[in-house]
Amino acid sequence: MTKRKTLTQFLVEQQRLEKAMPAQLRLLIEVVARACKVIGHTVNKGAISGVLGSLDQENVQGEVQKKLDVISNDILLEANEWGGHLAAMASEEMDTLHPIPNRLPKGEYLLVYDPIDGSSNIDVNGIVGTIFSVLKAPPGTEGRDVTEADFLQPGREQVAAGYAIYGPQTVLVLTVGTGVYAFSLDREMGSWVLTSEKLTIPARTDEFAVNMANERHWNEPTRRYIGELMAGTDGPRGRDFNMRWMGSMVGDVHRILTKGGVFLYPADTRPGKENGKLRLMYEGNPIAFLIEQAGGKAFNGTCRILDIEPQELHQRVPIILGSSEEVDRLDEMLKDRVAA
Structure with missing residues (x-):
């Protein structure tokens, strides 16, 4: 043995x-x-x-x-x-x-x-x-x-x-x-x-984790991105995606580290949620470090999470992380919105 x-x-x-x-x-x-x-x-x-x-x-x-x-x-x-x-x-x-x-x-x-x-x-x-x-x-x-x-x-x-x-x-x-x-x-x-050992997140994935109950509060590019995934083979992505949501970041991230996927907890329009719900120091930074070490990507909608200069201990941050192809796609959609 x-x-x-x-x-x-x-x-x-x-x-x-x-x-x-x-x-x-x-x-x-x-x-x-x-x-x-x-x-x-x-x-x-x-x-x-x-x-x-x-x-x-x-x-x-x-x-x-x-x-x-x-x-x-x-x-x-x-x-x-x-x-x-x-x-x-x-x-x-x-x-x-x-x-x-x-x-x-x-x-x-x-x-x-x-x-x-x-x-x-x-x-x-x-x-x-x-x-x-x-x-x-x-x-x-x-x-x-x-x-x-x-x-x-x-x-x-x-x-x-x-x-x-x-x-x-x-x-x-x-x-x-x-x-x-x-x-x-x-x-x-x-x-x-x-x-x-050496957990690796595949660049391509067919799974995503997000709380769909908040969809009406997201910005237009985020709604459009999730809409593409939900449309499956009939949509612009041409393939079906599965949605998972465990109600705990560690649960969804653990699935991503073992099977691949993309996790989103974006900012939204509700008072107090303009900068997202999750905390940069306690959740965003440690999980982003793990994700990048496993070959994935983690950003907040405008920049890499690990490059954010914290302003306070309990600072909140929008989070998009996981398989690099999906993180890059949403990143481009958000950049197009800013450029427009």
């Missing part, structure tokens, strides 16, 4: 052989991965452990918080505070950054995360996940408190990104800039085991 490679073995090889990371980053990723195992276990217990349902409070996004949002956020905070790898953390569920307490050792990295992506799926046993991004703290932060401005780096500066998806299998998908790798959780052994 071929011995499978664990996450720890993979990270050690990336550190020693690929020279892709220093030891401190390797240890940080292992801590995040352990926290994701705990979150996955909590998700799996569901109603048994009383984690379903909502709280009588909203997060900084103005969204009603689920119990699991807060529990998962606390799990990641507690796991990463004491390790000595971080200078600070920021979460979609917190108003501002979370500094490492002065009584604890500090490191040179910043962790940004969405503790539970797809919260609306929790109570119906749908797909949810955890998304994370790692940045290097700017020079000079060693002798002072970290500020929000230190987090506001374009996505191309990420040194690692990934997500854990809690479905029929619990899977960790990771990049440290050397491709995209997937690790499945072996519950009997309690370890992450490498199950997919």
Whole structure:
């Protein structure tokens, strides 16, 4: 029997052989991965452990918080505070950054995360996940408190990104800039085991993921693009497309990374949605890093997502990503609108 490679073995090889990371980053990723195992276990217990349902409070996004949002956020905070790898953390569920307490050792990295992506799926046993991004703290932060401005780096500066998806299998998908790798959780052994290497998104696809309920709010090129896909063999594309929508970004992106496809959450005309719904720092940047590492493309309707200069921690961004042929086609349609 071929011995499978664990996450720890993979990270050690990336550190020693690929020279892709220093030891401190390797240890940080292992801590995040352990926290994701705990979150996955909590998700799996569901109603048994009383984690379903909502709280009588909203997060900084103005969204009603689920119990699991807060529990998962606390799990990641507690796991990463004491390790000595971080200078600070920021979460979609917190108003501002979370500094490492002065009584604890500090490191040179910043962790940004969405503790539970797809919260609306929790109570119906749908797909949810955890998304994370790692940045290097700017020079000079060693002798002072970290500020929000230190987090506001374009996505191309990420040194690692990934997500854990809690479905029929619990899977960790990771990049440290050397491709995209997937690790499945072996519950009997309690370890992450490498199950997919160098994931690659095919340039051509016949699948798309979008919330069609918002169609009436999109701009004309986006409506026209989706109309072409919906028209199938009778339309200008001359072939049929399948639509998928899981209600969680990690679910739809995981399908794209394994089978190809294009994912859209565009801006629309509703108040507060002019810049889209998804967050740049917690969702857009880490997922765009993964998509590009797998050979796909990710843009916001005007530029590459990883080139956006963030203005605030909770900034929203339109997102179109996945198979390059489809991303390029919509890009051209949007450029034609601007040129006109």
